[in-house]
Amino acid sequence: xEIILREGPSSLDVMIELSNLHYVSVSKPPAISGCLIDGxxxxxxxxxxxxxxxxxxxxxxRFDGLLELAWLRFLGxxxxxxxxxxxxxxxxxxxxxxxxxxxx
Numbered sequence: 001x002e003i004i005l006r007e008g009p010s011s012l013d014v015m016i017e018l019s020n021l022h023y024v025s026v027s028k029p030p031a032i033s034g035c036l037i038d039g040x041x042x043x044x045x046x047x048x049x050x051x052x053x054x055x056x057x058x059x060x061x062r063f064d065g066l067l068e069l070a071w072l073r074f075l076g077x078x079x080x081x082x083x084x085x086x087x088x089x090x091x092x093x094x095x096x097x098x099x100x101x102x103x104x
Contacts, residue, residue, distance in 0.1 A: 001082060003074070005037070013092040018084035022069060023059045025081040038076040045069040045083065059083060 001021055005014040045052050045060075047068045056071050060083050067085040074080040 001084070003080070015090040015092075016072065017086075017088045017090070018070075018072065018082050019086035019088070020067075021082060021084045023081070023083040025059075026078065027080075028078040036076050037074050039073075040075070041071075041073045042087065043071040043073075045071055056083070 001018040001024065003016045003018075005016070043053065043056070045056055045068060047066065048062055048064060052062070059081070060066075060069065069083045069085055070087045072080075072082045072084070072087065
């Protein structure tokens, strides 16, 4: 699952990639493109026997051998909840950085 965040033309884009998904929920999906975000949270969910927040435990069944997870939540007009074992965050290269890149 990939989520791209854009603030505007003068800001760098951020892409959040979630791999090994265990749970996804999206509310209000028809208007999801171009929605504003009121809040973002990323909560570490450790392996058993360490406790999880109550809301997390009701979304994914825990079992021995389940890897630790990350619970990503976007809050706003559209809300996205996802739990995955791998979270990677990328930022776009600015025009200034791209003009000095010597690897091309």
